[in-house]
Amino acid sequence: MSTMSSPPEKVTRSHLQLLKELTEAVAVSGDEEAVRKIVRREVEPLADDVKVDALGNLIATKRPRGRRRMKAMLAAHMDEVGFVLVAAEGDGTFRFDRVGGVDPRQFPAKPVWVGRNRIPGVIGAKPIHLSTPDERKRPLDIESMRIDLGVDTKEAAQAKAKVGDRGTFATRFNRLGPTVCGKALDDRLGVAALIELLRYPPEGIELCAVFTVQEEIGLRGAKVAAHAVDPQVSIVVECTAANDLPTWDGDENPSYNSRLGLGPALSVADRMAIGDPRLLQLAVETAERMKIPFQLRQPGGGTNDAAEIQLAREGIPTLAVSVPGRYLHTPASIASLADWRNLLRLVHAILVRIEPSTVSRSGMRAGRRKK
Numbered sequence: 163m164s165t166m167s168s169p170p171e172k173v174t175r176s177h178l179q180l181l182k183e184l185t186e187a188v189a190v191s192g193d194e195e196a197v198r199k200i201v202r203r204e205v206e207p208l209a210d211d212v213k214v215d216a217l218g219n220l221i222a223t224k225r226p227r228g229r230r231r232m233k234a235m236l237a238a239h240m241d242e243v244g245f246v247l248v249a250a251e252g253d254g255t256f257r258f259d260r261v262g263g264v265d266p267r268q269f270p271a272k273p274v275w276v277g278r279n280r281i282p283g284v285i286g287a288k289p290i291h292l293s294t295p296d297e298r299k300r301p302l303d304i305e306s307m308r309i310d311l312g313v314d315t316k317e318a319a320q321a322k323a324k325v326g327d328r329g330t331f332a333t334r335f336n337r338l339g340p341t342v343c344g345k346a347l348d349d350r351l352g353v354a355a356l357i358e359l360l361r362y363p364p365e366g367i368e369l370c371a372v373f374t375v376q377e378e379i380g381l382r383g384a385k386v387a388a389h390a391v392d393p394q395v396s397i398v399v400e401c402t403a404a405n406d407l408p409t410w411d412g413d414e415n416p417s418y419n420s421r422l423g424l425g426p427a428l429s430v431a432d433r434m435a436i437g438d439p440r441l442l443q444l445a446v447e448t449a450e451r452m453k454i455p456f457q458l459r460q461p462g463g464g465t466n467d468a469a470e471i472q473l474a475r476e477g478i479p480t481l482a483v484s485v486p487g488r489y490l491h492t493p494a495s496i497a498s499l500a501d502w503r504n505l506l507r508l509v510h511a512i513l514v515r516i517e518p519s520t521v522s523r524s525g526m527r528a529g530r531r532k533k
Contacts, residue, residue: 167364168514169506173499178342179298181354182335185344188275190244190261190328191379194218196278197240201353201373208360209371218375223325224363231366232518235393236359236477236509237384237467238352238400239377242345243491244330245269247276247309247311254319255286255308262378266304266492268331272493276329281322281331283311300396314346331493340499341422347495349377351485352399355506364513370457377467382521384400384467388474395441395479396520398468401497402427402459419463422498425455426505429482433462434469440521441481441512448511454489454504459484483509 180200187196198220206212209222220240230366243262250256260266270287274421286308289347290298309329311322322331335344344350356371370391373382406421420427428445429437459482472480485505487497 168510169358173503178337184350184353185335185346186279188280188330189242190253190330191241191376193328194240194375205360215386217383217386219512220373221384222360224360224369224386226368228367229366230368232516233368233393233457234513235372235391235396236356237372237374237398238356239349239374239467241375241378242330243378244328244511247325247327249325250316250320251493252316253314254308254315258309260304267482268492269302269307270302273332274329275332276323277327283309284333306376325466333494337342337377340426341496342499343494343496344473345493347487347497348401348490351497351502353399355399358506359510367513374467381470383468388478390472391479392475396471398466398482400484401487402527404486404488417461420457422486424499426508427459427486429459431461432465434465435472437481438479441479444520445481446513448515449508451510454508
């Protein structure tokens with residue numbers, strides 16, 4: 163293993179190759195095996211212990227060589243939104259339903275991969291030549307769509323895929339100058355970050371890197387894992403929605419949530435979670451001290467594994483640190499490589515500086531100002 167004390171400053175070719183492999187894997191909620199296989203391959207040489215729990219979370223633990231200061235849990239989810247096949251039709255197509263928060267308007271005419279073997283197909287949509295004016299005014303509902311695998315009989319379709327198979331958009335990973343484009347950047351960027359942090363573990367920290375399942379359908383894996391790991395502190399490494407483009411009429415966009423290029427986003431609060439104020443303060447102070455760009459994610463909208471982790475057992479101090487990404491839960495998202503690199507730097511630096519007193523109950527009381 164490398165003797166470097168912190169992650170490299172630059173994004174390397176090996177980083178990009180890992181991101182490509184992770185994003186192009188099909189790992190829709192409930193069937194994360196394709197990503198779990200990649201993660202296991204990467205972390206087994208790095209961790210002291212690797213295990214998969216009954217729900218499918220992969221937990222890689224790196225123990226400190228000397229005195230242990232703290233036990234910290236890092237979490238990133240392996241699953242992605244997509245669809246599941248629900249019935250085989252007589253014409254060789256499949257009916258399907260969505261999995262997770264994906265907008266049905268994203269489905270028509272999209273190329274897809276079905277199952278762990280990434281069987282190619284397309285979501286059928288009536289071409290404009292055959293549509294009536296009334297049909298063109300109405301969005302298609304999912305009940306009227308079918309997955310077409312390019313065969314003409316039910317038997318031929320079932321030879322390629324079966325009811326229960328998951329699938330998602332067939333999007334290839336690409337680098338676009340300072341950014342990357344691909345499907346499932348939410349949260350394969352976080353998965354890649356956790357793998358990298360295991361390569362450069364901070365001294366004195368028992369680091370439990372938890373690659374969670376079923377985040378997109380209710381934060382299920384995180385709930386189970388947090389109870390089992392029972393850490394003193396947790397950092398959720400995510401990809402959060404960036405609504406940072408100008409409005410259609412050119413006015414200022416006041417609801418940007420987070421912006422590409424301004425650094426990792428620290429979550430103050432979202433729909434279900436509140437970032438631990440002590441961890442948030444430590445993160446801000448660390449970023450400012452080390453001159454790492456950062457931003458505060460605007461409150462509200464969505465949530466992530468932090469919502470369940472913070473409520474586990476007697477309560478676990480938790481903070482979400484995210485890479486902003488445009489167009490999440492669609493066929494292709496875009497994120498900044500600089501933001502990902504700075505997220506690595508910041509999370510590592512937080513773990514270097516954190517002490518048990520940072521999140522102690524006495525620390526919470528001491529943080530209150532006296533009247």
